[in-house]
Each structure stands twice: as structure tokens, then as C-alpha cells.
Amino acid sequence: MSAPTSPERRWRDDLHLAHTIADQADALTLPRFEAQDFNVETKPDLTPVTEVDRAAEKLVRDYLARARGRDSVLGEELPPTGHAPRQWVIDPIDGTKNFVRGVPVWATLIGLVEDGEVVVGLVSAPALGKRWWAVAGGGAWTGRSLSSAKRLGVSSVGSLGDASLSYSSLSGWAERRRLRGMLSLMQSCWRTRAYGDFWSYMLLAEGAVDLAAEPELELYDMAALVPIVTEAGGAFTSLDGEAGPWGGSAVASNGRLHKAIMKHLGSETD
Structure with a gap:
């Protein structure tokens, strides 16, 4: 009987993929944020959306279609695709109101759900110069890359x-x-x-x-x-x-x- 696969190894390639996609998304969103050269629309729920939101989500979806074509995708700006047990969940720009006002607190969110559990999560905030990620069972980390990361831990405050x-x-x-x-x-x-x-x-x-x-x-x-x-x-x-x-x-x-x-x-x- 073979030894069970550790969480880090089981979803390692998915985590690497999420980082690669986030790199590409950051290269798209950050210059547009810094230039503030985009149109802003109002969605039916009265929240703002920009052409950058849609372009970033399309970029993520296109990358996933090539790398994980069997997985389904759920995002904020475009219709869901596929009906697979593995589902990528995307928010291309979380904090759009900040994005359109020049406030640097916004990020691309990438999650992977497998069998009803979120097993990979990555948050990339390029205007803050920060990124956070985690794999189920493998700890939570922050840093500029996988090779240069610090493990995260919550506070011990009890009151x-x-x-x-x-x-x-x-x-x-x-x-x-x-x-x-x-x-x-x-x-x-x-x-x-x-x-x-x-x-x-x-x-x-x-x-x-x-x-x-x-x-x-x-x-x-x-x-x-x-x-x-x-x-x-x-x-x-x-x-x-x-x-x-x-x-x-x-x-x-x-x-x-x-x-x-x-x-x-x-x-x-x-």
C-alpha cells in the first residue's frame, strides 16, 4: 500500500498554477490602477464594475481553460462554466470601489473547491505589494513568492x-x-x-x-x-x-x- 499523499503535494501544482495566474492578473490590473484609465459602469445590484474587472476575469478563465480544462469555474463578472467536482472560484478585483478611487486596498482572489471544501486559496494585492495563500492541511503563508514566504498565525487574544x-x-x-x-x-x-x-x-x-x-x-x-x-x-x-x-x-x-x-x-x- 502506498503512503498517503500530503496536502502540500496533492494540491502543489494547483497552488503553483494559482500563483502563475495571479502574476499574469497583477501585470494586467496594476498598470491600469496606477494610470486610472478605465471606464466604470454600474451593475444591476448598483455595485461598480470596470472593464479591468472583466478583462482580469477573462484572463484567469482563459488560463484555467488551457491548464485545467476539466475543472469548472465560478466568477463574479462572467457566467459559470462546467459542472465538475473541482471548481475554481474567482473574484478578479475584490474592492472595486477602492480600485476606481485610487485606494490600493484591492486584490485578485483565486480559490479551488474540491468535493465541497476550499482546498487552495490565494489573495494577491499588487498595489499593496502583498500576497497570501494556503493549501488545506499545509498552513497559511505570505510573501512575494513561494520561495520567499513567512508562515501566518492568528493572534492569541482571548477577550x-x-x-x-x-x-x-x-x-x-x-x-x-x-x-x-x-x-x-x-x-x-x-x-x-x-x-x-x-x-x-x-x-x-x-x-x-x-x-x-x-x-x-x-x-x-x-x-x-x-x-x-x-x-x-x-x-x-x-x-x-x-x-x-x-x-x-x-x-x-x-x-x-x-x-x-x-x-x-x-x-x-x-
């Missing part, structure tokens, strides 16, 4: 009174009838800052913040984030306590504080 909370905005919490819980949580924490979007969760994985939450998110907003947070030792659920990126919302913590944050956010309030 909300000592905790730093990051979020995107307060809009949406009232619609989910959770605004009172969110405000209560904010008042219970030592510090609150709206770092926003993917960056809240990467700072959590780095141990720089201890909690992050958003009331309304799509799968492509979260898939790449989950393995990075959990492999760094954190917890990632929906507001209803469902593990992973499947519940339409995000509650992430260093693990020690998850019960405390769910006590504030885990039920509807008037």
Missing part, C-alpha cells in the same frame, strides 16, 4: 475587551436585522477599524486583528479567504454558524473569540 475588530461598513447589518448586535460587538471590543474587504481577513490571518465580519457576501468574495484564515489557526463561519464560505455572510476570528462574537451577531435583533 473581546482586548480585541481589534475589522469590518467593511455598517450598511447591510440593518437589512439583516443585526445592526444592534454589530454595534454591541463594536462597543465590546478594544478597537474597531474598517479595513474592509479581503484585507480584514488577511490581517486576521497575520494576527494584526482578531475579528472580522460582514453580513452579505457571495461565494467568490469568500472562497479564497477561508483556507488562509483557517490554516492560520482561525475560524470562519456564516452568521448562522455554518463553516466555510457557503452561508452568504462571514464571521471570522482567531478561534478563541468565535463564541463571543457569535453571541453578539448570531441572532436577529429588532
